[in-house]
Amino acid sequence: MAQAVHPKYRAFLVHAQADEVLARTIERGLDDIRVPWALVGRETAHGAVPKSLKPIYRFAAEPTPVAPGEVSPVIPSDPPAGPKPADAAPDSPPAAEPAAATPATAPTLTLVVPPAEDATAATPPVAPAPVVPPEPPALLAPAQPTLPDQTVAALVDSRFLVVLCSPAAAADEAVGDAVRRFKGLGRGDRVIAVLAGGAPEAPEADLCPPSLRFRIKVDGTVGDEREDTIAPLVIDARAGRTPRSEVVGRLAAALLALSFEDYSGPAARAVRRRRRLRGWLSAAAVLLLLAGGAVAAARFVLPHNAPLLGRMLAVGTGTTVGVVDAADRLGAPRPVIASIAEPAEALLRDLGAAGGDDPGLRLRRAAMLLAFEQRYEALGLADAARSRTAAAEALLDGLVFPGGMDVEVQREIVATHLDAAALRLAQGDADRALKSARGALAAAERLADADPASVERQRDLSRAATAVGDALLAQGASEDALKQFRAALGIRETLAALDPAGAPARRDLSVAYERFGDVLASRGSLDEALKGYRTALSLRLAAVDPGAGAGWQRGLSILYNKVGDVQLAQGASEDSIAAYRTGLALQLAVADRADAAARRAMSVSYERIGDVLKAKRAYDEALAAYRASLSIRERLAGGDPGAVRWQRDLPVSHERIGDVLMAKGAFDDALAAYRTTLASRERLAAAAPSPTALRDVSVAQSKIGDALAAKGQRADALASYRAALAISQRLAGLEPDNAKWQWEQTVLQWRLASAGDDPAERFRAVVTTLRDLAAKRKLSAEQAKWLPLAERELAKTQGR
Structure with a gap:
């Protein structure tokens, strides 16, 4: 019989009653396993690595009854004759x-x-x-012993079989029958034997039921031909051999279809991250207490000291954002992160309000609000009304320093306007993004005019011009956007000439060429767009700075994706999939440091790879890529069920999976995927009605x-x-x-x-x-x- 398409159970754990303690320990250990994020979605011989090993089905065989005065049965050295095949026709096989x-x-x-x-x-x-051959007689229950029907069903619906081997298990006919049935399904390569008892020097074979030691015949009975090994993987858990924690780790690796070496490194790092997380959470609690004390002090001691209040705001904002970032990288659930950030933000807002309408504090409060909004956006926790961004824009509007302002304050105004523009653009509000970007450009032009020789001011000017161009391009005004990008390119070429070997100048120049590629791609000039992207790519690769954190890999992967998009539009599918896979490899390299936004970008890379593979009719590979994308998105949506941003991605993945299943002729499975898509989209349309949401519902109905x-x-x-x-x-x-x-x-x-x-x-x-x-x-x-x-x-x- 074929393996079920999506087995319900990762493993079927069978053991004798005498091995109950170890079985429970193993079951709890596997249930508690958190699959390292860096491994989730990796393709193996048994599909993509899942997020969890759950569920595990555990079956404890009843002890063989022994009459008073009788001796327990002796383990036979040869296989029993086994039951005769029944005359009745086999049952219908489960869905394959x-x-x-x-x-x-x-x-x-x-x-x-x-x-x-x-x-x-x-x-x-x-x-x-x-x-499909008739179901082998191995599935027909022998006269004695008979496994319960639900146990047989679970056995058929399990990906792996884990057998605890001991003298008691070797003599237990129910344990042997479970092994016989599983091997009869053609899954002998998925059996894992755990030596659970017996003397340390006892031969392995003496601890195993006959069905594990001998091959299963065509008629489903135990034959007399010995197996080369009792199982593809044997773990010795007897006293003094393998520590219990390592037994669980080796089992986890096997159930994920990974080598122990591939699994143990990421698993150990994940444990260290969780320990650091506990430390960070403790530090966060202390931070909140200190922030509360600072607010109290500000209210009574520093009501008129605006500069000191501003510095306290800056330090508090930076510390809170750092704790939030660390908690996210270490895998803290979204509610836990919110419980850190929200009280700290409220305290800092109270602290800022104590300074009244001082211009410097208005600027600092705007920067604080945008910093929190950026974090919440990256984590998928931002409120739909974008209240922080709107409040920051209100603080920046009409900001006037009566006595003038120094250069650093002016540069901070530019940076704050740019942050607001970037947030609005990410939120899809190009009009407001353009307003903030133009505010940044006006301030940057004043600074640059005052000191044209300043590299910092020229760089600020180029960043502001780029931001204006991004907003214009989002509005569809490609010609006006191109003018701004040309202005930014001219500045950055001059700065790069002043510092030819400088990595920052090369990265800035790379961004300028990338923007040219964006404009050309939007116009359909694919050849010219590809030239722009490749120039940007060569400059970016020459300015790689691994010490700068995970951000540069993400930016580089986005650029590879753009190259792949153009190549795919040109019909060069092989080149495009190579570009997508390179971008994905860069993302996977820093998966353990990726925030929610970076993980979503990773899901998009998997999706694009799936799109190319589907177009090439490599349906199985496309399905694997789409499922890897879905796995990431389910994790994001599960961590923050209230975030519409993640919920919108889920039906896209289900729809693409349905498309591949339709192409494969698996119409029932495709229908199930499309109905899941429809249910999700109907919920989204009811919560936030819009033409786009309604169209999505229509597409799902059509499919x-x-x-x-x-x-x-x-x-x-x-x-x-x-x-x-x-x-x-x-x-x-x-x-x-x-x-x-x-x-x-x-x-x-x-x-x-x-x-x-x-x-x-x-x-x-x-x-x-x-x-x-x-x-x-x-x-x-x-x-x-x-x-x-x-x-x-x-x-x-x-x-x-």
Whole structure:
């Protein structure tokens, strides 16, 4: 029998009653294992490394009854004859990996591509369905002993079998029967033997049931041919051999399909991080007490000393942000991080309010609010109203220093405006980002005009010009953005010429070329965009500074992803996937130091790799990449269930997994993935209604229709398509000039018409919409091919 597609249990742990204590210790130890973040998602022979080893199924065999005066049964040196195969037909096997096959007659409802295209070209290659042999008699319960039905079901639904071997286990027929059944499933390579008892010098074979020592015959009984080894992995847990902690560690490594060496290093580092986390949390508690005392002192002792209050704010903000960063890197749950940051922020706000409306304190309070907002954004904890950013912008607006200000204060104003612009841009508010960026640019120009020879002021000016360009590009004003990027490039080329070997100057110049690539890519000038990105990449690689922290790897990986995006758009899939994998490798190298935003970027890299593999029809590899992405996103969403940002990513992963399963012909699994997508998107749309959220619901309904059509469930498919069309028509009515929504409405109408659902009326609607879009020149060359085809179909329905 084949392995279940997604086994419910990571392992089935079987033991005799005499080994109960060790079994419970192992079970608790495996349940408590936290798989190191650096290993999660790594591909192995048994799939991606999971986040947890749970659940484990433990079965304690009942002791063999012994009549009074009898001696316990002796362990046979040869295998028993074993039960005879039953005459009855074997039970139906549990769900196995679906064959990559399509129905003999493809339903018309599955139309996705223009009808003019070759239908076979739109359908992925179909692998012949594997011949599934009858279930081996090994699954048929022998007369004695009989494992409970639920135990047999758990055994079948387990990825590995862990057997505690001891004199008691060797004599226990139930333990032997569990081993016989598991090996009969063709999973002998997934058996792990743990030597749990017996004398240290006792041979291993004497501690094992016959079904572990001997091969299983074709009829499911224990044969007389000895196994080369009792199990692929044997762990000696007898007294004086292997410490209990190492036994659990070696088992964990085996259940993750890793070598002990690959697992033990990251696991030890994770333990050290958790210990440091406890220390940091203790320090955070002390910090809060000290901050509370500082606020009390400020209220009574320092009400008129603005400079000192400003320094206290700066120190308190920096210390709190440092503790929050450390707690996140060490894996603290989001609620724990929030319990550190929120009280500290409240105390610091009270401290800042004690200084009144002093201009210096207003600037410091704005910087503090933005610093907290940046942390919360990175952690996925920011409030939807962006209240901190808005409050900081209000403090910066109209900021005037009556007696003038020194240069450092002016540079701080530039930096604070830039932080506000970056936050607004990340939040998708390009208009407010542009306002803050222009505030930074105005302040930077005044500073640069006062001292043109200052390298620091020129660098500030280039950063401000870049920020203005970023906001303009986000608004779609690519020409105006290009002017700002050119200005920044000119400054940075001058600075790089002054310090040719300086890493900071090279990094700045690299960013300038990267921005040129962004503009060119947005215009569709792919060759020129690729040149810009490659120039940026060469400069960035020449300015690598591993000592600068994890940030440079993340920035470099983003640049590799941009290179991959352009190469993919050019049709160079092999080059693009190489770029994506290089970027991912950089991210994985610092996974243990990655914050939530960096982990999300890692999930995006996996997703892009999956996209390329799916386009190449490497469906199994694509599925593995998508599942690795989903694993990261589930962890992010689980750590902060209230953060919409992470919740939006989950249905994207489920949808892509469904797309691959559809291509593989696993329609039931694809339908389940699409329904998960729909449920998530309906919740998001109900919580925050928007055209984009509604469109996402429509797409999910449409894909459910595709899966139902592929399964031959015509009525249900039509219902899903109609639900999708109703939303699409509503959106098209809101924005009649939105060609994308008009096009999606047309595709749904065509699907319904092809299924015989009022074809005359629906093809008439298709033709009308396509003619309107063609007249407005809003159809691509590929889309334009649909118009004559639609006219032909309409004529057929009218009998012409």
